[in-house]
Amino acid sequence: MLVLTRRPGESIIIGNGIKLTVVNVGPGRVKIGIEAPPSVRVDRAEVHSRIQQEQATDVLAAVSANALAAGADQPTMVNAGPDTNVIAGEPTEQPATPPAPAQRLSEFRANRKPR
Numbered sequence: 001m002l003v004l005t006r007r008p009g010e011s012i013i014i015g016n017g018i019k020l021t022v023v024n025v026g027p028g029r030v031k032i033g034i035e036a037p038p039s040v041r042v043d044r045a046e047v048h049s050r051i052q053q054e055q056a057t058d059v060l061a062a063v064s065a066n067a068l069a070a071g072a073d074q075p076t077m078v079n080a081g082p083d084t085n086v087i088a089g090e091p092t093e094q095p096a097t098p099p100a101p102a103q104r105l106s107e108f109r110a111n112r113k114p115r
Helices: 045-069
Strands: 011-014 018-026 029-035
Touching: none
Parallel strands: none
Antiparallel strands: 011 018, 018 029
C-alpha cells in the first residue's frame, strides 16, 4: 500500500484520467473528491463488495437453472473460491454469542476547538 500525505486542495493522479483531491479534513473524517472518466466505475468498498456478492449469486442461479433445464438431477455447484461449500439461498450459521458492542466513536475523536 502506498501512503501519501496531502493537504486540503492537493491532488493525486492515478493512471490516465483519475484524479483524487483532498476536499476537507476534519476530526475523524476526510472528504475526497474523485474525477474519473465515465467508463470507470467508482464505488465505496461496502457497495462494491455487495455488488460482487449479488453478481456471484446471479451466476450460481444461472448455472443451476441451466443444469436443471439440461435434465440434471441436482443443481451444479461452481468451484470458484474458498466458500464453495456455501450455496446461495441456504441459511448460514449465526455465531452463538452476539458481537461485543462497538466502542463509542467519541472516545477516539480529538476535542473540537470552540467556535
